[in-house]
Amino acid sequence: MDGLKAVAHDIYHEVEQMLYQESRLICEERLREWIDTMIDKDILYQAVVRQLRVRKDKRYTNKDYVNILNENFHYLEMRVRQSESPMQWTADPREVVRHFLSNLEVYEGEKPGEYRVFANCYVVRNRRIYEEMTYSYSRKDVWRRDAQGQFKLLRRVCEVDERFMRGKNLNFMM
Protein backbone atom coordinates (compact mmCIF):
# COMPACT_ATOMS: atom_id res chain seq x y z
CA MET A 1 0.00 0.00 0.00
CA ASP A 2 1.17 3.55 -0.75
CA GLY A 3 4.19 2.10 -2.56
CA LEU A 4 5.63 0.91 0.74
CA LYS A 5 7.45 -2.37 1.17
CA ALA A 6 6.50 -4.37 4.25
CA VAL A 7 9.31 -5.86 6.32
CA ALA A 8 9.83 -9.52 7.15
CA HIS A 9 8.01 -10.90 10.15
CA ASP A 10 11.08 -11.09 12.38
CA ILE A 11 11.83 -7.39 11.86
CA TYR A 12 8.20 -6.50 12.45
CA HIS A 13 8.37 -8.39 15.72
CA GLU A 14 11.63 -6.70 16.68
CA VAL A 15 10.22 -3.22 16.01
CA GLU A 16 7.04 -4.02 17.89
CA GLN A 17 8.97 -5.13 20.98
CA MET A 18 11.19 -2.07 20.73
CA LEU A 19 8.17 0.29 20.63
CA TYR A 20 6.68 -1.37 23.69
CA GLN A 21 10.01 -1.01 25.45
CA GLU A 22 10.07 2.66 24.54
CA SER A 23 6.59 3.12 26.02
CA ARG A 24 7.65 1.31 29.17
CA LEU A 25 10.70 3.54 29.62
CA ILE A 26 8.45 6.60 29.34
CA CYS A 27 5.85 5.17 31.72
CA GLU A 28 8.55 4.31 34.25
CA GLU A 29 10.03 7.81 33.94
CA ARG A 30 13.33 6.45 32.63
CA LEU A 31 13.70 9.39 30.25
CA ARG A 32 17.48 9.66 30.55
CA GLU A 33 17.80 6.03 29.49
CA TRP A 34 15.25 6.66 26.74
CA ILE A 35 17.12 9.59 25.23
CA ASP A 36 20.53 7.93 25.61
CA THR A 37 19.62 4.58 24.09
CA MET A 38 16.68 5.17 21.75
CA ILE A 39 17.02 8.68 20.32
CA ASP A 40 19.21 9.47 17.31
CA LYS A 41 21.29 12.67 17.57
CA ASP A 42 19.62 13.80 14.31
CA ILE A 43 16.12 13.45 15.77
CA LEU A 44 13.25 15.66 14.65
CA TYR A 45 10.39 15.16 17.08
CA GLN A 46 7.14 16.87 16.15
CA ALA A 47 3.51 17.02 17.15
CA VAL A 48 0.98 18.75 14.96
CA VAL A 49 -2.52 20.05 15.55
CA ARG A 50 -4.62 21.30 12.65
CA GLN A 51 -7.02 24.18 12.33
CA LEU A 52 -10.47 23.31 10.94
CA ARG A 53 -11.00 24.55 7.40
CA VAL A 54 -13.49 23.97 4.59
CA ARG A 55 -12.07 21.09 2.51
CA LYS A 56 -12.25 22.84 -0.85
CA ASP A 57 -10.99 26.23 0.37
CA LYS A 58 -7.77 26.91 -1.54
CA ARG A 59 -7.91 30.71 -1.43
CA TYR A 60 -7.04 31.17 2.25
CA THR A 61 -3.28 30.99 2.32
CA ASN A 62 -2.29 31.07 6.03
CA LYS A 63 -0.94 27.74 7.25
CA ASP A 64 -3.45 25.37 8.81
CA TYR A 65 -1.26 23.66 11.41
CA VAL A 66 0.71 24.37 14.55
CA ASN A 67 3.83 22.44 15.46
CA ILE A 68 3.16 22.14 19.14
CA LEU A 69 6.36 20.13 19.39
CA ASN A 70 9.22 20.83 17.01
CA GLU A 71 12.26 19.52 18.83
CA ASN A 72 15.75 18.56 17.79
CA PHE A 73 18.02 16.59 20.12
CA HIS A 74 19.13 19.72 21.97
CA TYR A 75 15.59 20.73 22.95
CA LEU A 76 14.39 17.18 23.57
CA GLU A 77 17.27 16.67 25.96
CA MET A 78 16.36 19.98 27.60
CA ARG A 79 12.88 18.61 28.31
CA VAL A 80 14.43 15.50 29.82
CA ARG A 81 16.56 17.71 32.07
CA GLN A 82 13.47 19.69 33.08
CA SER A 83 11.79 16.44 34.17
CA GLU A 84 14.91 15.45 36.14
CA SER A 85 15.08 18.71 38.04
CA PRO A 86 14.16 18.44 41.74
CA MET A 87 12.41 21.80 41.22
CA GLN A 88 9.92 20.41 38.67
CA TRP A 89 6.92 20.70 40.98
CA THR A 90 4.40 19.52 38.37
CA ALA A 91 6.00 16.07 38.26
CA ASP A 92 6.24 15.71 42.02
CA PRO A 93 4.28 13.74 43.11
CA ARG A 94 4.90 11.60 40.07
CA GLU A 95 2.52 11.36 37.18
CA VAL A 96 1.86 8.27 35.07
CA VAL A 97 1.87 8.39 31.28
CA ARG A 98 0.66 5.07 29.91
CA HIS A 99 0.82 4.51 26.15
CA PHE A 100 -1.47 2.08 24.39
CA LEU A 101 -0.14 1.37 20.89
CA SER A 102 -2.06 -0.29 18.08
CA ASN A 103 -2.44 -0.50 14.28
CA LEU A 104 1.28 -1.03 13.97
CA GLU A 105 2.70 -1.05 10.42
CA VAL A 106 6.39 -1.43 9.65
CA TYR A 107 7.92 -0.75 6.21
CA GLU A 108 11.34 -0.44 4.67
CA GLY A 109 12.61 3.12 4.88
CA GLU A 110 14.24 5.28 2.22
CA LYS A 111 17.73 4.09 3.10
CA PRO A 112 18.99 0.63 4.08
CA GLY A 113 18.62 0.09 7.81
CA GLU A 114 15.81 2.65 8.05
CA TYR A 115 12.22 1.73 8.84
CA ARG A 116 8.99 3.64 8.53
CA VAL A 117 6.65 2.85 11.36
CA PHE A 118 2.99 3.83 11.67
CA ALA A 119 1.03 3.48 14.88
CA ASN A 120 -2.10 4.69 16.57
CA CYS A 121 -1.56 5.89 20.11
CA TYR A 122 -3.87 6.27 23.03
CA VAL A 123 -2.42 7.76 26.17
CA VAL A 124 -3.96 7.76 29.61
CA ARG A 125 -2.22 10.25 31.86
CA ASN A 126 -2.82 10.36 35.59
CA ARG A 127 -1.57 13.11 37.83
CA ARG A 128 -2.42 14.52 41.21
CA ILE A 129 -5.48 12.97 42.85
CA TYR A 130 -8.28 13.93 40.52
CA GLU A 131 -6.73 14.37 37.09
CA GLU A 132 -7.03 11.71 34.42
CA MET A 133 -6.54 12.85 30.85
CA THR A 134 -6.63 10.94 27.60
CA TYR A 135 -5.07 11.65 24.23
CA SER A 136 -5.50 10.05 20.82
CA TYR A 137 -2.99 10.61 18.02
CA SER A 138 -1.20 8.90 15.15
CA ARG A 139 2.55 8.45 14.98
CA LYS A 140 4.64 8.40 11.87
CA ASP A 141 8.17 7.38 12.81
CA VAL A 142 11.44 6.73 11.05
CA TRP A 143 13.77 4.45 12.98
CA ARG A 144 17.27 3.49 11.93
CA ARG A 145 19.71 0.91 13.16
CA ASP A 146 22.98 2.27 14.43
CA ALA A 147 26.35 0.51 14.02
CA GLN A 148 25.63 -1.67 17.07
CA GLY A 149 22.30 -2.81 15.61
CA GLN A 150 20.28 -0.77 18.10
CA PHE A 151 17.16 1.01 16.80
CA LYS A 152 17.33 4.80 17.12
CA LEU A 153 14.40 7.17 16.54
CA LEU A 154 15.25 9.57 13.74
CA ARG A 155 11.90 11.23 13.11
CA ARG A 156 8.53 11.26 14.80
CA VAL A 157 5.45 13.18 13.72
CA CYS A 158 2.41 12.90 15.94
CA GLU A 159 -0.90 14.11 14.50
CA VAL A 160 -3.14 14.99 17.39
CA ASP A 161 -6.82 14.19 16.76
CA GLU A 162 -8.38 16.64 19.16
CA ARG A 163 -8.54 20.27 18.02
CA PHE A 164 -9.54 21.54 21.45
CA MET A 165 -7.16 19.91 23.92
CA ARG A 166 -9.23 18.67 26.84
CA GLY A 167 -6.08 17.11 28.26
CA LYS A 168 -4.85 20.69 28.83
CA ASN A 169 -1.29 20.17 27.66
CA LEU A 170 1.06 17.71 26.01
CA ASN A 171 3.85 17.93 28.54
CA PHE A 172 4.86 14.28 28.24
CA MET A 173 6.81 12.16 25.79
CA MET A 174 4.44 11.18 23.03
Add this chain to the structure above:
Amino acid sequence: MVDVASLVDVKSGTQAKSIFWDEQIYELELERIFDRCWLFITHDSLIPNPGDFTTAIMGEDEVVVVRQMDGKVKAFLNYCQHRGTRVTSVEAGNTRSFTCTYHGWSYGIDGSLQAVPFENEFYKGVLDKSTHGLTEVRCESYMGFWYGNFDKSAPSLYDYLGDYRYFLDVWMDSTGGAELIGPPTRTLLNCNWKTPAENFVGDAYHVGWTHAASLSVLGGELSALSGNKMVPPDGAGVQITTRFGHGLGILTNAGPALLSGPVGEMARKWYAENRPKVAEKLGKTRAGYYGSHFNSNVFPNNSYLWGTNTFKVWAPRGPRSIEVFTWGIVEKNMPDEVKEAVYDMATRTFGTAGMLEGDDADNMESMTQLNRGRQIRKGRLNSQMGMGGDKVDEESGAVIGQSAVGETSYRGYYRAYREFLMAESWDDLLKTDPDAWKREFLGK
Protein backbone atom coordinates in the same frame (compact mmCIF):
# COMPACT_ATOMS: atom_id res chain seq x y z
CA MET B 1 -27.54 38.67 46.85
CA VAL B 2 -23.91 39.35 46.12
CA ASP B 3 -22.43 42.40 47.81
CA VAL B 4 -20.53 43.60 44.75
CA ALA B 5 -18.83 46.53 46.43
CA SER B 6 -17.03 44.28 48.91
CA LEU B 7 -15.61 41.85 46.34
CA VAL B 8 -12.55 44.01 45.84
CA ASP B 9 -11.04 46.22 48.52
CA VAL B 10 -8.98 48.76 46.63
CA LYS B 11 -7.59 50.35 49.76
CA SER B 12 -6.23 47.17 51.32
CA GLY B 13 -5.39 45.41 48.03
CA THR B 14 -7.51 42.31 48.62
CA GLN B 15 -10.13 40.37 46.66
CA ALA B 16 -12.87 37.95 47.70
CA LYS B 17 -12.17 34.36 46.63
CA SER B 18 -15.79 33.93 45.60
CA ILE B 19 -15.09 35.91 42.40
CA PHE B 20 -13.35 32.77 41.11
CA TRP B 21 -16.30 30.48 41.71
CA ASP B 22 -19.69 32.13 42.13
CA GLU B 23 -22.24 31.69 39.30
CA GLN B 24 -24.05 34.94 40.07
CA ILE B 25 -20.83 36.94 39.95
CA TYR B 26 -19.94 35.23 36.69
CA GLU B 27 -23.27 36.24 35.13
CA LEU B 28 -22.63 39.79 36.25
CA GLU B 29 -19.14 39.66 34.70
CA LEU B 30 -20.61 38.55 31.37
CA GLU B 31 -23.08 41.43 31.47
CA ARG B 32 -20.88 44.20 32.83
CA ILE B 33 -17.44 43.24 31.55
CA PHE B 34 -17.75 41.01 28.48
CA ASP B 35 -20.81 42.81 27.08
CA ARG B 36 -19.01 46.13 27.52
CA CYS B 37 -15.25 45.81 27.03
CA TRP B 38 -13.17 45.56 23.87
CA LEU B 39 -12.38 41.89 23.32
CA PHE B 40 -9.65 40.61 21.01
CA ILE B 41 -10.98 38.92 17.87
CA THR B 42 -8.29 38.80 15.17
CA HIS B 43 -5.25 40.43 13.62
CA ASP B 44 -4.72 41.89 10.14
CA SER B 45 -2.10 39.22 9.41
CA LEU B 46 -4.71 36.48 9.83
CA ILE B 47 -7.19 38.00 7.36
CA PRO B 48 -5.02 39.74 4.75
CA ASN B 49 -7.32 39.39 1.69
CA PRO B 50 -10.95 40.26 0.87
CA GLY B 51 -13.15 37.33 1.85
CA ASP B 52 -10.67 36.08 4.48
CA PHE B 53 -12.30 35.31 7.80
CA THR B 54 -11.51 33.93 11.23
CA THR B 55 -13.83 32.96 14.04
CA ALA B 56 -13.45 34.09 17.62
CA ILE B 57 -15.14 33.98 21.00
CA MET B 58 -16.22 37.16 22.77
CA GLY B 59 -17.30 36.34 26.30
CA GLU B 60 -19.21 33.17 25.49
CA ASP B 61 -20.47 34.44 22.12
CA GLU B 62 -19.10 33.02 18.88
CA VAL B 63 -18.33 35.58 16.19
CA VAL B 64 -16.97 35.56 12.67
CA VAL B 65 -14.65 38.36 11.49
CA VAL B 66 -14.44 39.03 7.76
CA ARG B 67 -12.29 41.20 5.50
CA GLN B 68 -14.66 43.07 3.17
CA MET B 69 -14.17 43.65 -0.56
CA ASP B 70 -13.12 47.25 0.17
CA GLY B 71 -10.51 46.12 2.71
CA LYS B 72 -12.54 47.07 5.78
CA VAL B 73 -13.34 44.51 8.45
CA LYS B 74 -16.74 43.48 9.81
CA ALA B 75 -17.70 41.12 12.60
CA PHE B 76 -20.94 39.19 13.07
CA LEU B 77 -22.47 36.84 15.59
CA ASN B 78 -21.98 33.39 14.13
CA TYR B 79 -25.60 32.26 13.84
CA CYS B 80 -28.29 32.07 11.21
CA GLN B 81 -31.27 34.42 11.59
CA HIS B 82 -33.68 31.64 10.63
CA ARG B 83 -33.31 28.91 13.27
CA GLY B 84 -30.03 29.81 14.96
CA THR B 85 -27.47 27.38 13.49
CA ARG B 86 -23.82 28.39 12.97
CA VAL B 87 -23.19 29.99 9.59
CA THR B 88 -19.65 28.66 9.57
CA SER B 89 -18.25 25.72 11.48
CA VAL B 90 -14.63 26.21 10.46
CA GLU B 91 -12.09 28.45 12.16
CA ALA B 92 -10.68 30.37 9.22
CA GLY B 93 -10.88 30.56 5.46
CA ASN B 94 -11.71 32.62 2.43
CA THR B 95 -15.29 32.79 1.25
CA ARG B 96 -17.79 34.72 -0.85
CA SER B 97 -20.69 33.81 1.40
CA PHE B 98 -21.72 32.11 4.63
CA THR B 99 -24.31 29.42 4.06
CA CYS B 100 -26.19 27.81 6.90
CA THR B 101 -26.01 24.00 6.81
CA TYR B 102 -29.57 23.57 8.13
CA HIS B 103 -31.84 25.02 5.39
CA GLY B 104 -29.30 26.78 3.21
CA TRP B 105 -29.90 30.46 3.98
CA SER B 106 -26.94 32.27 2.51
CA TYR B 107 -25.34 35.54 3.64
CA GLY B 108 -22.86 37.80 1.86
CA ILE B 109 -19.56 38.62 3.56
CA ASP B 110 -21.14 42.00 4.39
CA GLY B 111 -23.69 40.09 6.49
CA SER B 112 -26.70 40.71 4.24
CA LEU B 113 -29.11 37.86 3.66
CA GLN B 114 -28.61 37.07 -0.03
CA ALA B 115 -30.45 33.88 -0.78
CA VAL B 116 -33.16 31.75 0.80
CA PRO B 117 -33.93 28.40 -0.86
CA PHE B 118 -37.42 28.39 -2.46
CA GLU B 119 -38.07 31.87 -1.16
CA ASN B 120 -40.93 32.52 -3.60
CA GLU B 121 -42.44 29.05 -3.41
CA PHE B 122 -42.54 28.75 0.40
CA TYR B 123 -42.48 32.27 1.82
CA LYS B 124 -44.69 33.83 -0.88
CA GLY B 125 -43.39 37.31 -0.17
CA VAL B 126 -43.73 37.16 3.61
CA LEU B 127 -40.02 37.16 4.43
CA ASP B 128 -38.26 40.52 4.56
CA LYS B 129 -34.67 39.64 3.68
CA SER B 130 -33.48 43.18 4.35
CA THR B 131 -34.09 42.80 8.10
CA HIS B 132 -32.57 39.33 8.41
CA GLY B 133 -28.89 39.99 7.90
CA LEU B 134 -26.31 38.59 10.31
CA THR B 135 -26.13 40.51 13.58
CA GLU B 136 -23.22 42.90 13.27
CA VAL B 137 -20.74 43.42 16.08
CA ARG B 138 -18.87 46.68 16.45
CA CYS B 139 -15.16 46.21 15.78
CA GLU B 140 -12.14 48.49 15.67
CA SER B 141 -8.41 47.98 15.35
CA TYR B 142 -5.25 49.39 16.85
CA MET B 143 -1.95 48.68 15.07
CA GLY B 144 -3.61 45.83 13.18
CA PHE B 145 -5.07 44.20 16.30
CA TRP B 146 -8.86 43.86 15.99
CA TYR B 147 -11.16 44.00 18.97
CA GLY B 148 -14.95 43.64 19.11
CA ASN B 149 -17.42 45.35 21.43
CA PHE B 150 -21.10 44.58 22.10
CA ASP B 151 -21.76 48.01 23.63
CA LYS B 152 -22.55 50.84 21.23
CA SER B 153 -21.93 53.43 23.95
CA ALA B 154 -18.41 52.18 24.71
CA PRO B 155 -15.58 54.62 23.98
CA SER B 156 -13.44 53.95 20.92
CA LEU B 157 -10.82 51.21 21.18
CA TYR B 158 -8.20 53.97 21.00
CA ASP B 159 -9.64 55.68 24.07
CA TYR B 160 -10.31 52.39 25.85
CA LEU B 161 -6.61 51.55 25.58
CA GLY B 162 -5.83 55.10 26.69
CA ASP B 163 -2.53 55.54 28.55
CA TYR B 164 -1.75 51.89 27.96
CA ARG B 165 -0.97 52.74 24.32
CA TYR B 166 2.24 54.41 25.51
CA PHE B 167 3.54 50.96 26.43
CA LEU B 168 1.77 49.06 23.66
CA ASP B 169 3.52 51.19 21.06
CA VAL B 170 6.97 50.07 22.23
CA TRP B 171 6.46 46.77 20.41
CA MET B 172 3.30 47.16 18.36
CA ASP B 173 4.43 50.27 16.50
CA SER B 174 8.05 51.24 16.86
CA THR B 175 9.87 48.89 14.48
CA GLY B 176 7.14 48.65 11.88
CA GLY B 177 4.42 46.86 13.78
CA ALA B 178 3.66 43.41 15.09
CA GLU B 179 1.86 40.41 13.66
CA LEU B 180 0.42 37.18 14.93
CA ILE B 181 1.45 33.73 13.79
CA GLY B 182 -1.49 31.36 13.67
CA PRO B 183 -3.43 29.27 13.75
CA PRO B 184 -3.93 29.42 17.50
CA THR B 185 -3.77 26.37 19.70
CA ARG B 186 -6.92 25.81 21.73
CA THR B 187 -6.77 24.13 25.10
CA LEU B 188 -8.84 23.61 28.20
CA LEU B 189 -7.88 24.84 31.63
CA ASN B 190 -10.13 24.27 34.64
CA CYS B 191 -9.64 27.68 36.17
CA ASN B 192 -11.45 30.98 36.36
CA TRP B 193 -10.69 33.33 33.46
CA LYS B 194 -9.23 36.02 35.74
CA THR B 195 -6.59 33.71 37.20
CA PRO B 196 -4.28 33.62 34.16
CA ALA B 197 -5.18 37.23 33.32
CA GLU B 198 -3.97 38.46 36.73
CA ASN B 199 -0.87 36.31 36.39
CA PHE B 200 0.03 37.84 33.03
CA VAL B 201 -0.90 41.37 34.01
CA GLY B 202 1.39 41.55 36.96
CA ASP B 203 3.13 38.49 38.33
CA ALA B 204 6.89 38.53 38.03
CA TYR B 205 7.01 37.12 41.57
CA HIS B 206 6.17 33.53 40.54
CA VAL B 207 8.63 33.33 37.67
CA GLY B 208 11.70 32.21 39.59
CA TRP B 209 9.78 29.70 41.69
CA THR B 210 6.90 28.21 39.65
CA HIS B 211 9.16 27.94 36.61
CA ALA B 212 12.35 27.07 38.50
CA ALA B 213 13.04 23.85 36.61
CA SER B 214 12.23 25.11 33.11
CA LEU B 215 14.26 28.29 33.65
CA SER B 216 17.22 26.28 34.91
CA VAL B 217 17.44 24.29 31.66
CA LEU B 218 16.33 26.85 29.07
CA GLY B 219 19.01 29.49 29.26
CA GLY B 220 18.31 33.08 28.29
CA GLU B 221 18.01 36.19 30.44
CA LEU B 222 15.32 34.91 32.80
CA SER B 223 17.28 31.81 33.77
CA ALA B 224 19.16 33.71 36.45
CA LEU B 225 15.88 33.83 38.43
CA SER B 226 15.53 30.03 38.62
CA GLY B 227 14.83 28.74 42.10
CA ASN B 228 14.70 32.31 43.47
CA LYS B 229 18.50 32.25 43.59
CA MET B 230 18.58 35.99 43.05
CA VAL B 231 16.42 39.06 43.48
CA PRO B 232 16.23 41.36 40.46
CA PRO B 233 18.31 44.42 41.42
CA ASP B 234 16.81 47.90 41.96
CA GLY B 235 15.87 49.43 38.67
CA ALA B 236 15.54 46.04 37.00
CA GLY B 237 11.93 46.66 36.11
CA VAL B 238 8.57 48.33 36.71
CA GLN B 239 4.91 47.43 37.31
CA ILE B 240 2.31 49.49 35.48
CA THR B 241 -1.44 49.92 35.58
CA THR B 242 -3.89 52.13 33.69
CA ARG B 243 -7.46 53.38 33.92
CA PHE B 244 -9.47 50.43 32.61
CA GLY B 245 -7.27 47.79 34.23
CA HIS B 246 -4.83 47.19 31.38
CA GLY B 247 -1.41 46.65 32.86
CA LEU B 248 2.01 45.18 32.49
CA GLY B 249 5.32 44.40 34.08
CA ILE B 250 8.66 45.12 32.46
CA LEU B 251 11.89 43.29 33.24
CA THR B 252 14.52 45.56 31.79
CA ASN B 253 16.86 44.07 29.20
CA ALA B 254 15.42 40.59 29.74
CA GLY B 255 14.74 40.61 26.03
CA PRO B 256 14.86 37.20 24.42
CA ALA B 257 13.97 35.92 27.84
CA LEU B 258 14.27 32.22 27.20
CA LEU B 259 16.37 32.15 24.08
CA SER B 260 19.88 30.88 24.53
CA GLY B 261 22.67 29.95 22.12
CA PRO B 262 22.76 31.15 18.52
CA VAL B 263 19.02 31.98 18.39
CA GLY B 264 19.37 34.12 21.50
CA GLU B 265 22.23 35.98 19.82
CA MET B 266 20.14 36.47 16.68
CA ALA B 267 17.30 38.03 18.70
CA ARG B 268 19.67 40.20 20.76
CA LYS B 269 21.29 41.48 17.56
CA TRP B 270 17.87 42.40 16.19
CA TYR B 271 16.99 44.32 19.35
CA ALA B 272 20.34 46.14 19.32
CA GLU B 273 19.90 47.16 15.69
CA ASN B 274 16.40 48.45 16.29
CA ARG B 275 16.78 50.21 19.63
CA PRO B 276 18.02 53.46 18.03
CA LYS B 277 14.92 53.49 15.78
CA VAL B 278 12.69 53.18 18.84
CA ALA B 279 14.61 55.99 20.54
CA GLU B 280 14.11 58.21 17.53
CA LYS B 281 10.41 57.50 17.27
CA LEU B 282 9.37 57.12 20.92
CA GLY B 283 12.14 58.63 23.01
CA LYS B 284 14.77 57.40 25.42
CA THR B 285 12.57 55.85 28.12
CA ARG B 286 10.75 53.60 25.71
CA ALA B 287 13.93 52.70 23.84
CA GLY B 288 14.97 51.27 27.20
CA TYR B 289 11.74 49.28 27.43
CA TYR B 290 12.26 47.85 23.95
CA GLY B 291 14.16 44.56 24.10
CA SER B 292 12.94 44.02 27.65
CA HIS B 293 10.54 41.34 28.78
CA PHE B 294 6.89 42.46 28.94
CA ASN B 295 4.12 40.58 30.71
CA SER B 296 0.86 42.27 29.79
CA ASN B 297 -2.89 42.05 29.77
CA VAL B 298 -5.46 44.14 27.93
CA PHE B 299 -8.50 44.13 30.19
CA PRO B 300 -10.27 41.81 30.59
CA ASN B 301 -8.76 38.63 29.13
CA ASN B 302 -6.16 39.27 26.41
CA SER B 303 -2.62 38.59 27.59
CA TYR B 304 0.73 38.66 25.86
CA LEU B 305 4.43 38.40 26.55
CA TRP B 306 7.08 40.25 24.58
CA GLY B 307 10.47 38.61 24.83
CA THR B 308 8.68 35.29 25.13
CA ASN B 309 6.45 36.17 22.16
CA THR B 310 3.19 34.56 23.09
CA PHE B 311 -0.29 36.09 22.68
CA LYS B 312 -3.35 34.70 24.46
CA VAL B 313 -7.08 34.97 24.96
CA TRP B 314 -8.55 33.34 28.07
CA ALA B 315 -12.12 32.73 26.90
CA PRO B 316 -14.47 32.04 29.81
CA ARG B 317 -16.48 28.82 29.83
CA GLY B 318 -18.47 29.34 32.99
CA PRO B 319 -16.72 30.53 36.16
CA ARG B 320 -14.55 27.42 36.54
CA SER B 321 -13.03 26.70 33.17
CA ILE B 322 -11.61 28.50 30.17
CA GLU B 323 -10.60 27.92 26.58
CA VAL B 324 -7.05 29.14 26.04
CA PHE B 325 -6.24 30.53 22.57
CA THR B 326 -2.49 30.92 21.91
CA TRP B 327 -0.78 32.60 18.96
CA GLY B 328 2.82 33.59 18.37
CA ILE B 329 3.54 37.33 18.26
CA VAL B 330 6.49 38.75 16.34
CA GLU B 331 7.70 42.06 14.96
CA LYS B 332 6.62 42.38 11.34
CA ASN B 333 10.03 43.49 10.08
CA MET B 334 12.02 40.74 11.76
CA PRO B 335 13.91 38.58 9.25
CA ASP B 336 12.08 35.29 8.64
CA GLU B 337 14.68 33.23 10.52
CA VAL B 338 14.31 35.43 13.61
CA LYS B 339 10.51 35.17 13.40
CA GLU B 340 10.71 31.39 13.13
CA ALA B 341 13.16 31.08 16.01
CA VAL B 342 11.18 33.23 18.43
CA TYR B 343 7.88 31.63 17.38
CA ASP B 344 9.35 28.16 17.92
CA MET B 345 10.50 29.25 21.36
CA ALA B 346 7.10 30.76 22.16
CA THR B 347 5.53 27.40 21.31
CA ARG B 348 8.18 25.52 23.29
CA THR B 349 7.52 27.61 26.38
CA PHE B 350 3.87 28.71 26.25
CA GLY B 351 2.23 26.47 23.63
CA THR B 352 0.23 23.28 24.19
CA ALA B 353 3.42 21.41 25.12
CA GLY B 354 4.98 24.54 26.59
CA MET B 355 7.61 23.94 29.23
CA LEU B 356 6.31 26.88 31.30
CA GLU B 357 2.65 26.58 30.32
CA GLY B 358 2.35 23.28 32.16
CA ASP B 359 3.93 24.77 35.30
CA ASP B 360 1.27 27.47 35.53
CA ALA B 361 -1.67 25.12 34.96
CA ASP B 362 -1.51 23.43 38.36
CA ASN B 363 -1.43 26.70 40.25
CA MET B 364 -4.27 28.21 38.27
CA GLU B 365 -6.52 25.19 38.60
CA SER B 366 -6.13 24.73 42.32
CA MET B 367 -6.65 28.47 42.91
CA THR B 368 -10.06 28.01 41.30
CA GLN B 369 -11.13 24.50 42.21
CA LEU B 370 -10.46 24.70 45.95
CA ASN B 371 -13.25 27.28 46.14
CA ARG B 372 -15.65 24.34 45.97
CA GLY B 373 -15.18 24.38 49.75
CA ARG B 374 -17.49 26.82 51.52
CA GLN B 375 -14.88 27.74 54.12
CA ILE B 376 -12.10 28.26 51.60
CA ARG B 377 -14.44 30.30 49.43
CA LYS B 378 -15.03 32.74 52.30
CA GLY B 379 -11.40 33.82 52.29
CA ARG B 380 -9.74 36.79 50.67
CA LEU B 381 -6.67 37.05 48.46
CA ASN B 382 -3.74 39.34 49.01
CA SER B 383 -2.07 41.55 46.41
CA GLN B 384 -0.34 44.09 48.65
CA MET B 385 3.22 43.77 47.38
CA GLY B 386 4.63 47.20 46.61
CA MET B 387 1.73 49.12 48.15
CA GLY B 388 2.70 52.63 49.09
CA GLY B 389 5.40 52.79 46.44
CA ASP B 390 3.12 53.45 43.47
CA LYS B 391 3.31 56.82 41.74
CA VAL B 392 1.79 58.59 38.78
CA ASP B 393 4.22 58.54 35.87
CA GLU B 394 3.99 61.99 34.28
CA GLU B 395 5.31 60.86 30.90
CA SER B 396 2.79 58.07 30.27
CA GLY B 397 -0.04 59.07 32.62
CA ALA B 398 -0.06 55.52 34.05
CA VAL B 399 0.54 54.49 37.64
CA ILE B 400 3.93 52.87 38.08
CA GLY B 401 5.44 50.75 40.81
CA GLN B 402 9.21 51.09 40.69
CA SER B 403 10.06 47.45 41.20
CA ALA B 404 10.67 44.50 38.91
CA VAL B 405 8.54 42.41 41.24
CA GLY B 406 5.38 43.85 42.73
CA GLU B 407 1.59 43.63 42.57
CA THR B 408 0.74 47.10 41.31
CA SER B 409 -0.87 45.83 38.11
CA TYR B 410 -2.87 43.20 40.02
CA ARG B 411 -4.35 45.94 42.16
CA GLY B 412 -5.07 48.10 39.13
CA TYR B 413 -6.72 45.18 37.36
CA TYR B 414 -9.06 44.46 40.25
CA ARG B 415 -9.78 48.14 40.90
CA ALA B 416 -11.05 48.37 37.33
CA TYR B 417 -12.85 45.02 37.67
CA ARG B 418 -14.77 46.39 40.65
CA GLU B 419 -15.59 49.61 38.83
CA PHE B 420 -16.97 47.69 35.84
CA LEU B 421 -19.12 45.46 38.05
CA MET B 422 -20.48 48.42 39.99
CA ALA B 423 -21.27 50.63 37.01
CA GLU B 424 -24.69 50.59 35.39
CA SER B 425 -23.38 51.65 31.98
CA TRP B 426 -20.50 53.21 30.08
CA ASP B 427 -22.02 56.61 30.80
CA ASP B 428 -21.67 55.75 34.46
CA LEU B 429 -18.04 54.69 33.93
CA LEU B 430 -17.13 57.82 32.03
CA LYS B 431 -18.82 60.39 34.25
CA THR B 432 -15.81 60.67 36.60
CA ASP B 433 -12.82 62.76 35.54
CA PRO B 434 -10.03 60.76 33.85
CA ASP B 435 -7.72 61.02 36.87
CA ALA B 436 -10.27 60.00 39.51
CA TRP B 437 -9.17 56.38 39.33
CA LYS B 438 -5.60 57.35 40.25
CA ARG B 439 -6.76 59.12 43.39
CA GLU B 440 -8.81 56.07 44.35
CA PHE B 441 -5.93 53.72 43.55
CA LEU B 442 -3.31 55.72 45.43
CA GLY B 443 -5.67 56.43 48.32
CA LYS B 444 -5.46 60.20 47.94
